Amino acid sequence: MRLNRIIHDERFYTFRQFEEDLFTLQATYPQFALNTIGHSIMGRPIYEVVIGNGDQHIHINGSFHAHESITTNVIMRFINDYLHALSTNEPIRGHNMHHFFNEITLSIVPMVNPDGVDLLNNGLPENERFRELVLDINNQSTNFDQWKANIRGVDLNNQYPANWEIEQRRKPKQPAPRDFPGYGPLTEPEALAIYDLTLMKDFDRVLALHTQGEIIFWGYEGLEPPISRDIAQEYGRVSGYRPIQYVDSHAGYKDWFIQDFRRPGFTLELGQGVNPLPITDLDHIYEETLGIFLANIYV
Template sequence: MNHKSIIKVRDGYCHKILIDDLSRLSERYPQIEIINIGKSVLGRSIPAVKLGDGPRKIHYNGSFHANEWITSLLLMVFIEKFLEAKVSNNDYLGINVNSLWQKNTLWVIPMVNPDGVDLVQNGFSPDNPYYRNVLQANKGSTNFRNWKANIRGVDLNDQFPANWEREYTRRKITEPAPLNYPGPHALSEPEAKAIANFTLEKQFDLVIAFHAQGEEIYWGYEKLEPEESSRIIKRFQKVSGYRAIRYVDSDAGYKDWFIYKWHKPGFTVECGLGQNPLPISQFPAIWSKVSKIMLEGLIT
């Protein structure tokens, strides 16, 4: 099959384009299932895409942080290439996709923070109900390149109940901000709550949160990660060349909570190198490494 690619690698990959792309993917590939796991503060859907029907339950997510939206595009390109290989019965990077499809059920949430992503890319207008709050949190500036939080100024990757109080104390930020404000309490934000509920429901065997940047992979938390994680991280390192970091002085992240609660393998992959938002010109170089981690997560 010589279809034109649906997912276009382009600047400004926002929620509207994501939804359009998912609609077109589901038309072309009826094998996939798409559900909405919840809504953002401003009512945007948070879609999850299911690939495969195997017993091993895997989860990938992207764009927890607004100015790391390139991770949404990385995941969407992976979804399409994986489906192309499945339908045409081809190998993908030398791996038989049909066998991975039968081994795994992969749920991908490409854009955890759609309101934040939209803010970084498109700015916002005075009719936005959070206009005044966002402007105040951003110290009056309408340049949102450094914005990581959701539209309420809460860092969604500081929202999970894994020593949240300790993270709150460490951050020393007690009001909405472009980054690093953990919120008034754990899971105060609808986006974080949606991901937590979805994870509780699905009981994944392995999760990877894709962030930017640093070319690093964080893989431990409080010595609660299983022995298996050290084997998997070596494989991720080998295929990507990324640096493995076991422990870091941080709590309340999605990966932290997953390890804390289930003692199963959880990873945060920091894609690319530079200042966020990473330029789209870097996409091919980032893709060449990160796509191998995405595939390896289904093999290990």
């Protein structure tokens, strides 16, 4: 399968490189639909890829956090492999991908936080206002390896109305490279774009890709349906990851989805190590995550 990839996922994506690969996939494969669901603080499009024609609607997203952008590479590789399999009638790990296509409509947002990802992988913004802003937030350091936030220092996965006030009390009180939940829920356009998309499309299941720890978080405040346990156990079986029901964390996308929809929602912590994980880990992480993606066919 590797030789047939038309994307360039062997390096961390800048936003421009990511966009070029999306357009290449769109031009090559007719099964690929590309939507813009919103724009970042700096005006970059937040793209949604839609593949499939099934009654089950599943959402996958990556790069909520800037220094976890290897999740975008994992997702883009899956999109490429899935589309290639459809065009050649080749199975992936024995699974007929036309069956996947006919059973599941996939909504995929590979890069929720394009400004933050570009800050890490492409350096300081050319725009003077944003350049000064991120340097102020980062104590004038040009090392952004620990930057999780969007371009104005808000942690997008602390932005959702699921006990947001708890995170407000115990997290930073002003813009920061990580963990600041904002001055209120859903103040940031990137978080709001995913929120609105979820309300509009009424997903049956959501998977948010993060790094790291090789963990599957699958519960929130006892509000998750019983089937979530079975799904998480199967995800764990095929990936080697450890399912964990609860963790002392709130205001995340998965938390809000479970709270408001009472449907299966998962945060997948891919890989093992210190963020940002090296790009040399991509092959290994992809093979682990691929089993989870494919498990959605049957569980």
